[in-house]
Amino acid sequence: xxxxxxxxxxxxxxxFKNGASVRDVAAxxxxxxxxxxxxxxxxxxxxxxxxxxxxxxxxxxxxxIAAARGISLEEVARATxxxxxxxxxxxxx
Numbered sequence: 001x002x003x004x005x006x007x008x009x010x011x012x013x014x015x016f017k018n019g020a021s022v023r024d025v026a027a028x029x030x031x032x033x034x035x036x037x038x039x040x041x042x043x044x045x046x047x048x049x050x051x052x053x054x055x056x057x058x059x060x061x062x063x064x065i066a067a068a069r070g071i072s073l074e075e076v077a078r079a080t081x082x083x084x085x086x087x088x089x090x091x092x093x
Contacts, residue, residue, distance in 0.1 A: 007087065008034040012045030012053060015064040023068040031079035035087065036061040 001008065008029060014022045026034065036058045038044070044053035045060040059073075066076045085091040 002029070002033050007083065009037050010034060010061055010065060011037055011039040012043040012049070012057060012061060014061055014068075015045035016049065017046070019064075023064065026065045027068040027070075031075070032083050034065075034080070035084050036065065036076075036080050 008025070010022065010026055013019050014026055016022075038053040038055055038057045038061070040055060041052045044051050045057050045064070048054075048057060048060075062076045062080065063073050066073045069076070082091075
């Protein structure tokens with residue numbers, strides 16, 4: 001998908017106990033190749049699993065990816081914000 005110019009988007013699944021393979025993928029991609037989302041109202045991240053997912057939960061998704069990559073939440077936040085701004089053409093380009 002990446003070779004075709006597409007992005008990957010990670011949901012609350014990346015925080016699930018059985019989401020190790022998803023975390024592995026998140027750790028293997030370049031920082032500019034993915035975004036984070038909540039898939040609201042479904043797939044709420046741990047510890048909200050089984051409840052309604054909310055946009056505020058994207059932080060938990062980003063925290064899980066940061067931990068899997070061994071980098072700071074701020075690094076993931078900067079990169080995913082820049083990727084989203086480019087994707088949605090919010091950066092004036």
